[in-house]
Amino acid sequence: MPAxxxxxxxxxxxxxxxxxxxxPLGRRRRTPGLRxxxxxxxxxxxxxxxVRLEQGRTVRPSAATIDALAAALRLDDTERAHLAVLARQTARPAFEPETVPPAVKRLIEGLDQPAYATGRRWDVLAWNDAAGELFTDFGACADEDRNILVYLLLDPATRRLFGKDWAAMARHTVTQFRAAHDVFAGDPMFTRLAARLAAGSPEFTAxxxxxxxxxGRxxxxKVLHHPVRGVLTYDYATFQANDDAAVRLTVYAPAK
Structure with missing residues (x-):
């Protein structure tokens, strides 16, 4: 069973x-939490x-056991669903980056408003000129830098762009990445990215x-503090591609 x-x-x-x-509290505990x-x-x-479950050994918990564990650990609905996904897993193949369907890519590039597509690792898979102008020139980035997490956590300009909302938005993105990372636990594509973010961002580590x-929301x-255009307010919406649910399309429009 995956780790x-x-x-x-x-x-x-x-x-x-x-x-x-x-x-009852009982005797003194050397480590935090429950035994x-x-x-x-x-x-x-x-x-x-x-113990075998925590060690990642091959055990297949029933739906009733998953519910019992969720109740014992006081999980909320999102955590309960995540536990069920992890418990049903068998060995996963190595992660392969997603491919944006050609029709979706043409749609993104044809939009006047900022738009981009991301995958499970938050790699930026497709984008248009408006997104490049509003956020960063993804086309000029190295492949390993073309990633929303890298952009949010390792590019100092991003903190200025998002202002006081940066921390809440960055943290929420990390929690979404954490959920995907659990599903691909041990996959080098995920562990390398997490290690890079930890090395460059103390907030990520915490x-x-x-x-x-x-x-995801x-x-x-979002209120942006653009270095040239000043304060901008955008509404955004995110959609899953029917061809591949792992591909997310995000589109921005000026707020009215």
Whole structure:
């Protein structure tokens, strides 16, 4: 079983306290969070079996067991769904970058408003001139730099562009990447990107250790502080491509 499940379970176990789940504090604890045997007891499963889950060994939990673990670990709906995805996984093939369908690429390039397409690693797969002018010249970037996470976390100009909203937006993007990273746990394409971001961004390191996960926002509003055009307010919406649900199309329009 892929390692993502064990890492996710451990992260959620370590953030709980005995008091939060109605257990006595008992003797002094060397590490934060619940003990494995406590989670197993709360979920009504064997300790050895739970340990095998955290170790990423080949165990196939039933839907009832997934629900019991989610309840024991006090998971919200997003975390519960993520746990179910990880628990159902078998060995994954190596990650292959997505390809934007030609019709979607032509649509993006033909739009007057900023638009781009991204994949599961947040690689920028296609973009138009308006997006390049508003954000950065993706065409001039090296392949490994053509990535929303690299742009948000490692380019100082991005902090100025997004102003006071930068931290909240960057953190939310990291939580979305964390969810995809769990699914591809151990894949070098994901681990290399995470290592690069950790080396260059102390904020990423702190957020990464929190192991928060989230799903994307379908739409919203962003206020940008453009170095030439001044303060700009855009509404945006994100769509999945029917040809490949891993490809996300994001389109911006001036707010009215």
């Amino acid at each position: 993502g499940l064990g890492e996710f379970l451990r992260s959620r176990r370590e953030r709980l306290t005995p008091e939060a789940v109605g257990l 494995r045997e406590e989670v197993a007891e709360l979920a009504g499963i064997g300790v050895d079996w739970y 957020w990464w250790e929190d192991h928060d996960i989230s799903v 379908g739409s919203g509003r």
